[in-house]
Amino acid sequence: MTDDEQELGITESKSHDTGDWYAEVVRKAGLASYGPEGMSGFIVTRPRGYALWEAVQNALDAEFKDTGVQNAYFPMFIPESYLEREKEVVEGFDPEVAWVTQGGHEQLEERLAVRPTSESIIAPYISQWVRSHRDLPMRVNQWCSVVRWEATETKPFFRTKEFLWQEGHTAHETSEGAWEETMLRLDQYESLYEDVLAIPVLRGQKPPHDTFPGAKTTTTVEALMPDGKSVQGATSHHLGQSFAEAFDITFSDADEEERVAHTTSWGVSWRCLGALIMTHSDEQGLVLPPTVAPTQVVIVPIWQSDTHEEVLEYAEGVADDLEDAGVRVELDDRDERNPGFKFNEHELNGVPLRIEIGPNEVEDGELTLVHRPDGESIVEDREDVSDTVESHFDEVYAKLYAAAEETLDGAVREADDRAEILGTLGRHGGYVETPWCGDEDCEAEIKEQIAAEIVMVPFEDDDELLGTDHEETCGVCGDPAERTAYFAKSY
Amino acid sequence: MTDDEQELGITESKSHDTGDWYAEVVRKAGLASYGPEGMSGFIVTRPRGYALWEAVQNALDAEFKDTGVQNAYFPMFIPESYLEREKEVVEGFDPEVAWVTQGGHEQLEERLAVRPTSESIIAPYISQWVRSHRDLPMRVNQWCSVVRWEATETKPFFRTKEFLWQEGHTAHETSEGAWEETMLRLDQYESLYEDVLAIPVLRGQKPPHDTFPGAKTTTTVEALMPDGKSVQGATSHHLGQSFAEAFDITFSDADEEERVAHTTSWGVSWRCLGALIMTHSDEQGLVLPPTVAPTQVVIVPIWQSDTHEEVLEYAEGVADDLEDAGVRVELDDRDERNPGFKFNEHELNGVPLRIEIGPNEVEDGELTLVHRPDGESIVEDREDVSDTVESHFDEVYAKLYAAAEETLDGAVREADDRAEILGTLGRHGGYVETPWCGDEDCEAEIKEQIAAEIVMVPFEDDDELLGTDHEETCGVCGDPAERTAYFAKSY
The missing domain is CATH 3.40.50.800 (Anticodon-binding domain)
Structure with a gap:
């Protein structure tokens, strides 16, 4: 075997060392390189990797535009006072960010955060632009990079300090309008995974204690990875009126009454590329569906x-x-x-x-x-x-879809009590479906013992437990249960 | 007149208060808003403005891809030591940048610059990726935002601290290959202006003392604005071997000899939108060619x-x-x-x-x-x-092109001596074409008196003076002149 041929082989095992195998595929297929010295957590997206992101952008952007979304671009910096304002109104919002403190040779009077997400800078402008019910719904989206200063091991497309994503932000007259928007975007994300990336997903909502800070409901599509963990593939949030109240997004309705809008936000990051690479690839290297392959x-x-x-x-x-x-x-x-x-x-x-x-x-x-x-x-x-x-x-x-679907179908297992939940997750990974009382403590108990959490609760319409007179009891505590929870280890 | 109708009118005069008129068009046509308090120099690009940028991207990106360019994405931060390295090798490179000094709650050991341009982070990767002559030419481009911390009055799309652009970076076996690349990109920029934006441009090179730091030749397309000033519409640089030497971009040629590559870089920013808006619009508001109009x-x-x-x-x-x-x-x-x-x-x-x-x-x-x-x-x-x-x-x-062309044609005037140069620029603005000895001091003299500079020197093939036995003398100093210079006030 020549050096060249050796360089073409993947030496790590997908099933035994999934993480190392993934890193090797990313490197040898020329998708990404690690950032320079002194910049751990950053990656360089090489042309073959970036072409995959462009394929995702092209597919989603066309869907967005067909359904009333307009692209815009907001500044990449957010004054600290704006983030503070969001922190005050939104419990639990406290991102680790990169701070710009100097501009040229001057010390700035106020620190500027490199955007970790843009609610706090977009909402004040939507507030200015919305006057009348005729301006609603208002939908803006931006494709951009964001930075979150989290100190974790770098994993290209899954865990990086800077990542590419799109973030959509909308305002509506009614809560129903905002809910339809939330679900429309979730449908589009589901279609991205299933019809473009050949990855079947589970769809549902995050448990109430795990919604996006300030949101009424966070919806998600979840994809199973070959190591048995779940990836949150994309999220779409019904924000209720919390952001609109905080940022004064109001409108005059048909009767000239001043009312508070209902807002949503939704996003998918290049993590979907991580899911794509990990799901289909093998020990010969990268495997791609023809839909997104730069060379088909x-x-x-x-x-x-x-x-x-x-x-x-x-x-x-x-x-x-x-x-x-x-x-x-x-x-x-x-x-x-x-x-x-x-x-x-x-x-x-x-x-x-x-x-x-x-x-x-x-x-x-x-x-x-x-x-x-x-x-x-x-x-x-x-x-x-x-x-x-x-x-x-x-x-x-x-073929790709069927293989992924078979893996997913085989990885959803039911469990009725604590021992079975823990045993199943421990032995097989994947998803464990169990009746749930709704109490966060029951999740905490599982999490403590095996680092799995409730990644998804099926929507009301999909949840067979809800509103029936099954007398189901919570798989963890034994109290009466009306909802189903999916436990899994998560990326 | 109702309030609504008043809001629809442009009150400033294009010919008398071009700057105020421009700002009013940008605001009332909903193209951009100023950034939030505490962030002077930043703008929010609204959907109608961003759609224009997308039209530019679509047109150029297709041309780039048809001619061998691949898109990639590099980190938005550059370690200070990388910029320093560039400063050491590239005389005159000392951009004012935004500095990230804190990540989360930690002080960083090394400051990170928000990219003002990406040569210093892209070149080291091209160095890694290029091994053999078979890897050349290598061409990468990124669409991104960059930040330059210059304290000037904000003018949307013309002068902002953060702006959107594309930057292309290429490496070649020979200087001729790099020169062909430089000119191919300049041709594409010329075509963007003339065939997409309906703006005729002048093309040529910057005088030697005004090339991009480190470049052998900087080429430019220049567009005339209604206030008689010239806008540098896009630039394409032949970087010679200076960057390749500094960043070790070498390759083994067909005889297995190690050689230093020749590189180029080229870019256009959203300034082209400023030129678009300013050239065609009038006192009823925005005027757009159908090629880029979001609603045609x-x-x-x-x-x-x-x-x-x-x-x-x-x-x-x-x-x-x-x-x-x-x-x-x-x-x-x-x-x-x-x-x-x-x-x-x-x-x-x-x-x-x-x-x-x-x-x-x-x-x-x-x-x-x-x-x-x-x-x-x-x-x-x-x-x-x-x-x-x-x-x-x-x-x-x-119609739009013809009007702009008539204006441009009428704005190029010849002058043979200092008094005529100053008088013509003072009275009419526009371009003054004059024989030039090549000495920077002659530009300095004009600049000092009327703030005009040499914005462009025609290419050798276009320059009637070159290599002839016309006995022309420099319009400023009277020494023998072999080249033509175009003086203008500049954005």
Whole structure:
């Protein structure tokens, strides 16, 4: 094995050392590098990694715009007094932030926080812009980076001091309007995961004691990672009137009465890329669904010196057809690498579909297609190559989704008492579904013993326990229970 | 006049108080607001303003990607030691920056600069990523915000402490490769101005004493503003080997020899939006070319109670046709506003084309189209409305471009001696073209007396003086001159 080939292999085990394996995939597939010395917690997002973020942006941004959202951009700094104001009205809001204290050679009179989230600077402007009920609903969103100065081990896309995200902020006439907005955005996040990233998710709300500070309800989509932990994939908050009251977001209604608005906020960060990479990839490297892969198809010509010309010409024709059809295709015609090396490299980089073309394919007017996730190899006619490729994209997507769904389905287990909850979480990880009395203490008890928490409570409509006369009792304390809770260890 | 109508008018004069007029257009057209108290120099980019930035991004980003550029994202903070390293190697580099000195409750050991530009953090990574000549050219770009702590009067999009931009950074095998890159990006910026923003520009290079610190050549596109000053519209730098040497960007060539790369950087900021707004707008408000207008067409139905239904139905059909054709169209069917109010409002907001539909239009199967820049009104058939509208977009674009071009052409004046240079700049502003000996002192002399500088020197191929045996003499000192200089007051 040459050095080059060694560099292409993943040496860590996905099932045994998930964290190390993940870090190795991120590095070797060229997705991200660690930040410079003196800046632990920061990463450099390399082109192949950033292209994935652009794919997420393109998908979500189009959905947002189709549903009334406008993008804007607010300053990256927030005066300390603004954050203080938020702290006063919002119990539990006390982010660790990076502080700008000097501008040029001057000491600033007031410290400026690098935004950890922008409620406190956006709300005062929404307050200015909203006058009448005709200005509502008002929806603004920004794509930006935020900084939270938390001292934890760096894990690219999962745990970094600076991260990319979008944050949407809206104001509505009624609580129902705000609730519809909250759920619309959650639906769009669910669709991002399920229809773009090939990751099935569980949807529900955070328990009351774990809502976003100041929010009435925090909704979430949760994704299962291969190490059995749950990732909070995106959140959408019904903020009630707490922010509107604090920041004076009022409007005159149709009867010229002054009323307080109802607001929401919702966001997804590049953590969804972490979930994407971790869910599908394997010990050959990155695995991506064709929906987001920067290169969807790689064509590898296989020639001897006497067939070089005809094979290359045929391959170029195929590449042209695919490019004309809008497929992101690369023809790997490098002379200095052999086909085996190329196969390994493109597998490492997560190209979902490989087309192999040798003299046989040319002679028979065919193509050999190989699916990245499982190496399945299929011979197809050269004709209608773009339709053929599109249908293989669908197959590859379906394979990835089905595998993730099978894992998720197998990882949701019921438990009725404390010992079973702890035993199941300890042995299998994943989710444990149990009736719950609603008391935070019951979560605390589990958390203390096994570091798992209630990551999600199904919505009322989805919760079979609610409003029935099942006589269920809380899996932890034994008191009567009307709701279901999902316990899991969490990122 | 009601309060509402007053709010729609621009009260400042474009020709007499350009600065105040500009600020009023930005505010009343809802493009930007000033930052919060304690944050002078910052602005909030409102949805209509941000949509213009997105239009610029979409146009440029597609060009970049078609020509080999990949997007990436680097940390927003740069350790002080990295900036110091750049200062040591790059004479004249000493930006005023915002300093992060505290993270959470801790004092940082090393101050972190909020990026003023990213050469010093990107170059060390390019150094790691480039190994062989096969890795070249390497081109990365990021769209981000940067901060420069300069204490000047705030002018949205022109002078703000934080601004949005893109910065491209590339490495090449040869100086020629880097020069081609420099010019390719300048061409793309020129095309952004001329083909997207309807602003003709002058292109050339900065005089040697005014290149970007560390650069071999700085190229620029310059746009004329209505107050007779020049705006540096975008710059593209051939950095030679200075950054590559300082940051160790080397590669092994085809003969396995270690060589130093040649690098470039290039960027355009949201200042191009300032130029856009200032060039075309008038005393009714914002004027935009259809290429970038968030709303390209507004349909205003004009009805009495007995014609309400038929007019509205006809208008909806037109709106649907345009929307299906991909036109950004708005049907303004508000009951509570009369057509005159609507006309004023959409003129203020810079909608390039208005379609008026009343009972006459319905009866005759026609439409009345009104161009924003000059109020020209044209009756057209209802049939093929989307083709008709596209051709009116072209007309509107051509009108805006022609007006700007006429202004520019009239503002370039020749001068052969000091008195003429000073007199012409003093009387007319604009550009003064004069033979120049190449000495910085000659610029200094003019600058001292009238605050104008050499904003541009035409490229060698465009410079009629170069290499000829014209016996020209420098307009300032009278020494022999081989190059032409363009003097102007500058933003």
